[in-house]
Amino acid sequence: MAEGIKIIKGNIVFTPSFGQLEVFENSFILIEGKTVKGIYRELPAEYTHMAVTDYQNALIIPGFVDLHFHAPQFANRGLGLDLELLPWLERYTFPEEAKYTNIAYAQAVYKQVVTELWKWGTTRVACFGTIHRAATAKLLELLALAGLGGYVGKVNMDRNSPSSLIETTAQSLADTEDYIKATIDRYELVKPIITPRFVPTCSPELMTGIAKLAQKYNLPVQSHLSENAGEIAWVKELHPECPNYAGVYHRFGLFGQQPTIMAHCIHNDDAEIALMAQSKVYVAHCPYSNNNLASGIAPIRKYLDNGIAVGLGSDVAGGHEVSIARVMTMAVQVSKLKWLATDKSEKFFTIPEVFYLATKGGGSFFGKVGSFEAGYEFDALVIDDSSLEVSACNQYSVEDRLSRFIYIGDYHNIVARYVAGAKIEQPQL
């Protein structure tokens, strides 16, 4: 028998494709090293002498993927949500992010951030840091120590930013390259990502420069796109030479030239949608944030129908919830409002559909992540939902139990977490 084999038993649930829920009750999942080898209702004879971790009646589901998270905004959750994007950034976000020049402050908050991600079952995260190289490298280190997987970006900002949170173009480029060199080979599951904040805070020179770094180091890119009407008007004013907001990123090499995540994508026009599809850009759908900042409801069904990849994002702290289960619920809810607003033409989401977005949908940005198909890295949550049972009530089916965990469960129900085949315990940071 090969070394590094793990066998786990329980009610296994995952989505190999959008909307398709696979359920294996009382079944075995075989993991070899980091990856899933197979799922068996009856364990093949050659494995029957091995130890099984039997989670009994628990659900075993893929770990949650958060495609858009601002770690340095963690302390601002639930604050200042009476503003739209641009004044909110000025009044709340930028002053908080400016504190991250202080590495002790960064370390203290980032420890809480990483613990919170662990707690809510986020196993992979695409994360914004701040402009500060040292603080951002610390976040990477803490995620790696916790055993979580992720991309973490040092943010670039060289224009239209407060004096406490702005770089020169040259310094921004130099710091970014230093940050990349210091982190790119350091951890297995946590890697740097090129992170222009958004067009208004990045000069053409800076965008061109970081696009070259993305190419040189073969790194992915993450940024924001078309979140708010005021923001879009501002981009149009800054870049009359470009046909639209997406076109600005594209012109400067940051829109699909490397694997790319764009958060929000609420107000994109058809030309942008075509460019998104053609450029294989991922959309990070962040419905909590889009509600909180009165940004609107993204046309996610339309993106999916156009072949665009979509994952979910908490967008802490525009969103106040770290829980990707709650983000799933909200994605369903706002899709119903979108359905009404489009005369019932854009169909609303089902639970299997948002479960896909929260796992394999976003997970595919990280490689073979977010599913239990053979060859996928084994990221998993073990869900003990007994606290959600109603005494005397009929038994719930596994599908209903999944739905109830997503709607009304919380971190208490997550009793074990795995990332890339390894069980990860509460971080000791």
Add this chain to the structure above:
Amino acid sequence: MAEGIKIIKGNIVFTPSFGQLEVFENSFILIEGKTVKGIYRELPAEYTHMAVTDYQNALIIPGFVDLHFHAPQFANRGLGLDLELLPWLERYTFPEEAKYTNIAYAQAVYKQVVTELWKWGTTRVACFGTIHRAATAKLLELLALAGLGGYVGKVNMDRNSPSSLIETTAQSLADTEDYIKATIDRYELVKPIITPRFVPTCSPELMTGIAKLAQKYNLPVQSHLSENAGEIAWVKELHPECPNYAGVYHRFGLFGQQPTIMAHCIHNDDAEIALMAQSKVYVAHCPYSNNNLASGIAPIRKYLDNGIAVGLGSDVAGGHEVSIARVMTMAVQVSKLKWLATDKSEKFFTIPEVFYLATKGGGSFFGKVGSFEAGYEFDALVIDDSSLEVSACNQYSVEDRLSRFIYIGDYHNIVARYVAGAKIEQPQL
């Protein structure tokens, strides 16, 4: 010194009027019997020898009021939310409610329901039971045992209902009167309420009959109004003689002739709004439910501008969240989507505004409830939000702490609960 005096200290926060937040840091609240006598930054000399319950840095806020809750749907939370109202009732709600003919089943689930309300800080609730007199009386008893305040209605349904959940008109009236007689003087804080399910399930004879009971026993009324387009069309078909849905209730004596709560009120026209205002009907705003069942966003700002009283409702199990804090958050969020959908004419809600709706707004239906003004019954939650702090971060103001508790807190943060002057502990049911 009068007997029955309690003195409680902490950071006292409440809303005496819509949008107006009163904050008394490190202050004393004096309770005499059931009611608030006053708030003092310095305790008057005559009280300085008395014991003070000092909650130190905690927040002390009014208890939460839930104006619309279906106790027998508790086991259905998080289930079947891919349907609109009418098929959802047929497939999920009615079969579950039919089980309440079994008093043992009812008692088992209702114990969990009451514990859950306690847990999340709901101190007063307007509650639907089922058509079953005994089960509904049991719910009343359990709420009273727990020390919570509420109105509980035996539901009336004599048409367009499944055979497992329908009454004859005569039986419905007789059972309702028996239920009233058995409960009206039994408990101090929990009382019966007249509860036609909604127009489609109540014949004119039944509505007329229960309206007479409401008058005879001086009882309030609760029902549903204009939740869903299909429902509204059905009511129009059933009652071509009435100008609109609200007009049906009004015609049969159930629309403000006694104090009345109408849940949802999403699609009311101007004539109905005028009738609601004139009839002093309370709106129970249930945004979780309205999202889940794809019903729409109620024009709550418009109601308030028209002088209509509004409270919040969880609408379990159309809504999956028992937490009125989460309902507040959702009320703010959907108000922002409404603001966008009305070209920014219907202003979105602030936290002080929804905090009012969740406390004094709905509380006023129960009398002097939901505020800490002198003469108000002392319903309160003590909030220890230390788990929400971010180490190393600047101190949050009391206003910000309230906002953060509402957005990201949960029942762990509620460390004491008072109803009508009495501290209520976890129910032993």
